[in-house]
Amino acid sequence: MDASASETTVSYPEIISIFADVFQYTGPLTRTTSPEDISRWDSLQHIALVRELEMAFSIRLSMDEMMEIRSVADIETVLQRHGL
Amino acid sequence: MSSASSYWQSGAGAGRPGLALATEDKIGEIVDAVIAAAPECLRQRVILPAIDWSKVPPPKVSLLLLSLAEAGLSVPRWLSKALLLAGHKLDAGSAQTLTASLAVLNRLNAASGEWNEREAVSGAIATLAYDPDIDPAVVGALLRRLMALSWDEEALRLALAHYHRMPHILNQIGDLLETHVAQLPAARLHVSGSSTTWTLIEAIRPAFAVEGVRAEIAEGLYGSALSDLITPPTDVDALVVLLDFESLLPRDWRLGSHDLENRLVAEAEVLANALEAFSTRTHVPLLINTLPVPSAPTAGFLDRSHATGLRRAVDILNARIFDAAERSSRIVVIDADQALSSISVQEQADPKLWYYGRIAYSADATRLMARAFAEAWQLQGRGRAKVLAVDFDNTLWGGVYSDDGPERLACSHDFPGNAYQALQKECLRLKGQGLLLVALSKNNADAISVFEQHPGMVLRADDFSATAINWQPKPENIRKLAADLNLGLDTFLFIDDSPHEREAMRRLCPEVMVPEMPSDPAERPIWLRRLAATWPVRITAEDETRATLYAVEREARKAKVGAASIDQFLAGLEQNLVLSFVSSKTAARAAQMHQRTNQFNLTTLRLTESDIARYMNDEASGIAVQGRVIDKFGDHGLVVAATVDIDAGEAIIRTLVMSCRVIGREIERAFVGELLRALARRGIRRVRGEFVPTPKNAMVRDFYASCGFTQTSTDAGRTTWLFVRDASDEPASTFVTASWEI
Numbered sequence: 037m038d039a040s041a042s043e044t045t046v047s048y049p050e051i052i053s054i055f056a057d058v059f060q061y062t063g064p065l066t067r068t069t070s071p072e073d074i075s076r077w078d079s080l081q082h083i084a085l086v087r088e089l090e091m092a093f094s095i096r097l098s099m100d101e102m103m104e105i106r107s108v109a110d111i112e113t114v115l116q117r118h119g120l
Numbered sequence: 121m122s123s124a125s126s127y128w129q130s131g132a133g134a135g136r137p138g139l140a141l142a143t144e145d146k147i148g149e150i151v152d153a154v155i156a157a158a159p160e161c162l163r164q165r166v167i168l169p170a171i172d173w174s175k176v177p178p179p180k181v182s183l184l185l186l187s188l189a190e191a192g193l194s195v196p197r198w199l200s201k202a203l204l205l206a207g208h209k210l211d212a213g214s215a216q217t218l219t220a221s222l223a224v225l226n227r228l229n230a231a232s233g234e235w236n237e238r239e240a241v242s243g244a245i246a247t248l249a250y251d252p253d254i255d256p257a258v259v260g261a262l263l264r265r266l267m268a269l270s271w272d273e274e275a276l277r278l279a280l281a282h283y284h285r286m287p288h289i290l291n292q293i294g295d296l297l298e299t300h301v302a303q304l305p306a307a308r309l310h311v312s313g314s315s316t317t318w319t320l321i322e323a324i325r326p327a328f329a330v331e332g333v334r335a336e337i338a339e340g341l342y343g344s345a346l347s348d349l350i351t352p353p354t355d356v357d358a359l360v361v362l363l364d365f366e367s368l369l370p371r372d373w374r375l376g377s378h379d380l381e382n383r384l385v386a387e388a389e390v391l392a393n394a395l396e397a398f399s400t401r402t403h404v405p406l407l408i409n410t411l412p413v414p415s416a417p418t419a420g421f422l423d424r425s426h427a428t429g430l431r432r433a434v435d436i437l438n439a440r441i442f443d444a445a446e447r448s449s450r451i452v453v454i455d456a457d458q459a460l461s462s463i464s465v466q467e468q469a470d471p472k473l474w475y476y477g478r479i480a481y482s483a484d485a486t487r488l489m490a491r492a493f494a495e496a497w498q499l500q501g502r503g504r505a506k507v508l509a510v511d512f513d514n515t516l517w518g519g520v521y522s523d524d525g526p527e528r529l530a531c532s533h534d535f536p537g538n539a540y541q542a543l544q545k546e547c548l549r550l551k552g553q554g555l556l557l558v559a560l561s562k563n564n565a566d567a568i569s570v571f572e573q574h575p576g577m578v579l580r581a582d583d584f585s586a587t588a589i590n591w592q593p594k595p596e597n598i599r600k601l602a603a604d605l606n607l608g609l610d611t612f613l614f615i616d617d618s619p620h621e622r623e624a625m626r627r628l629c630p631e632v633m634v635p636e637m638p639s640d641p642a643e644r645p646i647w648l649r650r651l652a653a654t655w656p657v658r659i660t661a662e663d664e665t666r667a668t669l670y671a672v673e674r675e676a677r678k679a680k681v682g683a684a685s686i687d688q689f690l691a692g693l694e695q696n697l698v699l700s701f702v703s704s705k706t707a708a709r710a711a712q713m714h715q716r717t718n719q720f721n722l723t724t725l726r727l728t729e730s731d732i733a734r735y736m737n738d739e740a741s742g743i744a745v746q747g748r749v750i751d752k753f754g755d756h757g758l759v760v761a762a763t764v765d766i767d768a769g770e771a772i773i774r775t776l777v778m779s780c781r782v783i784g785r786e787i788e789r790a791f792v793g794e795l796l797r798a799l800a801r802r803g804i805r806r807v808r809g810e811f812v813p814t815p816k817n818a819m820v821r822d823f824y825a826s827c828g829f830t831q832t833s834t835d836a837g838r839t840t841w842l843f844v845r846d847a848s849d850e851p852a853s854t855f856v857t858a859s860w861e862i
Contacts (some may be wrong), residue, residue: 053291057291079477080318080477083319083473083476083477083479084322087483091288091483097472098472099472099475099476102472102476
C-alpha cells in the first residue's frame with residue numbers, strides 16, 4: 037500500500053454507511069468524494085446528510101459547518117474539530 | 121479509530137505491517153491474560169468492560185465463562201449483554217438470568233436457521249415488539265441476526281415496532297420495508313404546508329407503514345396550505361396540512377401593538393375561513409396540526425398575555441383551528457404539543473434548518489408529527505377501541521383474590537393500593553367516554569363480589585357490561601364476549617399484567633389489541649392515558665349511553681377456539697418443571713403455599729414449616745416434593761408442592777397445592793406423574809389421593825380422575841381415590857419437560 041492510498045482512505049467507517057443510507061451510494065468513497073461524484077448529493081439531501089452526521093456522532097453542527105461540508109475530507113475536518 | 125481486524129487474527133496494517141502484527145499479538149496476549157484473571161477482574165469490575173468481545177473468538181469466550189463458573193461466579197447482566205451484543209452465545213447456566221430480550225438474542229446467536237428454531241422465537245419477538253423499554257442496542261443486534269438468518273417477517277415486525285424510538289433501524293432491514301409496504305392498503309394523501317414539507321413526507325411513509333397503511337403522497341406546492349384548503353385537491357383520501365407559526369404569521373415589529381393585534385386577528389380569520397371553505401367543499405378528511413408552544417418567547421413571562429407575545433398569537437390561531445374542527449367532523453386536529461411531548465421545546469426546531477431550507481421542525485419533531493398524523497388517520501378511519509377487557513388480580517387490585525381473600529387486596533387511598541385505585545379511575549373515565557368495560561379474569565365467579573365488599577374499589581360490578589370470570593383460557597372467553605356483545609374482536613383492547621396472558625391473546629386472537637403493560641403499577645394510569653387506541657375521536661352522547669345498551673342486550677352465545685391452537689400456545693411456552701425434595705432452605709416457601717393456596721388445593725390442610733420439616737428426615741415414612749417452573753419467560757419459582765405419607769408399601773397424598781399463576785398449563789399433570797414415578801422407584805405401586813371440598817377448590821374436584829385414579833369412596837362431597845401402577849399410566853404432559861434436581 038502506498039502513501040497516497042492511506043491519504044485518501046476514509047478514516048471514519050460511519051461515513052460509508054451514512055452515504056449508503058442517505059444517498060444510496062455504495063461506490064468507491066475517498067476523502068475527495070464530493071457532490072460532483074454523487075448525483076443525489078443535492079441541496080435537499082445535504083440536509084439529510086447533516087442530520088445523519090449529527091445523529092451518528094451525537095454532535096450539533098453549526099450553520100457555517102453545514103456550508104463548509106463540500107467533500108468527505110470536509111466532513112472529517114469537521115468531525116476532528118468536534119474531538120472525534 | 122478501531123482496526124477492522126481481530127485481536128486473534130494477524131493482518132497487514134497500513135504502511136508498517138511488521139509493527140502491526142506485533143501489536144495485535146500483544147493485544148491477543150492481554151486478552152488471554154484478562155480471561156485468565158477474569159474472576160478477579162469481575163469482582164473489581166475492571167478491564168472486562170473495556171474489551172470488544174466481537175473481536176474475541178468463541179473458544180476464548182468459552183474459556184472466560186468456564187473460569188468464572190469455576191470461581192463460583194455467575195455472569196453479571198452487563199457482561200452477558202456485552203457478549204451477546206458481540207454475537208456470542210451463552211450456555212444454559214449463564215443464560216438463566218437474562219432479560220427477555222437478551223434471552224431471545226442468545227437464541228438467535230445460537231440459531232442456525234432451522235424452521236423449528238424460528239417457530240420458537242417468533243412469539244417472543246412479537247412480545248418484544250410491544251416492549252417500549254427495550255435497549256436500542258439489543259434491538260439493533262436482534263435485527264442484525266434476524267436479517268442474517270433471513271427471518272424477514274420477524275425482522276420487519278421488530279423494526280416497525282421500534283421505528284419511532286430508533287428511526288435508524290429501518291436502514292438495517294434493507295428493502296424489506298418497501299416489499300411490505302407495497303402490499304398494504306393505500307391511503308392517498310395530499311401534503312401541504314405553510315413552509316417546507318418534504319421532511320414530513322419522508323417521515324410519513326414509515327409512520328403510516330407502522331400503522332399498516334401505504335401512504336401514497338402528492339406534494340403540494342411550497343407554502344400552499346391555505347390555497348389547498350380553499351381549493352381542495354381532488355382524487356385524494358385525505359389532505360394533510362403542516363402548519364408552523366413563522367411562515368403562517370411573520371410578525372412585523374414596525375407595527376404598534378394595536379396594529380399587530382389587528383393583523384393577528386385578521387390572519388386568524390383568514391385561516392378560519394379557509395377551514396370553513398374546506399369543510400363545505402369536500403368530503404375527504406383534513407388532518408391539520410395546531411401550532412406548538414414557541415421555543416422562545418417574544419414577551420418574556422408575559423408571552424401569553426401581552427399583545428406582542430408569540431404564545432398569545434399561537435393560542436389565538438389554535439383556538440380558531442379547534443373552533444373549526446368543532447363545527448366539522450371532517451377536520452381532525454393533531455395537537456402538536458401532545459405529539460411533541462416526548463422531546464423538549466428546544467429540540468422541536470433546528471434553527472439552522474429553518475434558515476437553510478425553511479424547515480420548521482427538527483428531524484425528531486418531524487418524525488413525531490408524522491407519527492401523530494398516522495395515528496390520527498387510523499383513529500378517524502378505523503375508530504378507537506370499543507371494549508376494554510380488563511384482568512382483575514394484580515391489574516385492578518394488588519394481590520390475588522383467591523389466595524389473599526377480599527380484605528387483603530391492595531386498592532385504597534393509601535400507598536400502594538392508590539396506584540391500583542388510580543387505574544380503576546382511568547377505567548371509569550374510559551367508560552364515561554363510551555368504552556365498554558368487560559371483566560376477563562381467571563378466578564372463581566364470586567371474585568366479582570370484591571367490587572361490593574372491598575371499600576377501596578372505585579369500580580362497581582355493574583360498571584362491567586359483560587364478565588367472563590372463570591378458569592377457561594382468556595382467548596376463548598374473549599371470543600364469547602365478542603359474540604355476546606356482537607362486536608368484532610378488533611374493537612377489543614385487552615389489558616393484563618401477565619405476559620403469558622398477553623402472549624396467549626396475541627397468538628390466539630391476533631385481532632385483539634394487546635398493548636404491553638408496564639410491570640410497575642405506578643406507571644399504569646399514565647400509560648393507559650397514552651394509549652392512542654383509547655382516545656376518543658369525538659365524544660358523543662351516544663357513546664355515553666352505549667355501555668348501558670350493551671348491558672341490557674347481553675345474551676349468552678357460544679364461540680369456540682380450536683383446542684389445537686391452545687396446544688400450540690402451550691408448546692410455545694417451553695415449560696420445564698424441576699422437581700426436588702423439600703429441604704430446610706425451601707420448607708418456608710412450601711409452608712407458605714400450604715397456607716395461602718385456596719383454589720388448587722386438594723385437601724386444604726394448612727401444614728406449617730415444622731409439619732413439613734418432618735418429611736425431610738425420614739424418607740421411609742413420607743416425602744415432601746416441590747416443583748419449580750421455568751419457561752421462556754423466566755423462572756416462576758416454586759409453584760407446586762405435595763406431601764406424601766408412606767405406610768406398609770402404600771402411599772397417600774396428604775396435600776397437593778399449586779399456585780394459580782400456572783393453572784391451565786398442565787404443570788399439575790406432569791408433577792403428579794413424576795411424583796407417582798418417584799414412588800414407584802421406591803417400590804410403591806398403590807397411591808391414594810383425597811379431595812376435601814371447600815368453597816374455593818371446586819376446580820380440582822375431578823383432578824384425580826383426570827390423572828388415572830379411580831374413586832374408592834365418597835362422603836358429603838369428600839372423595840378418596842386410588843392409583844394402581846400397571847392398571848393405569850402415570851399422567852404426563854407433552855408441554856412440560858420434567859426433571860429432578862437432587
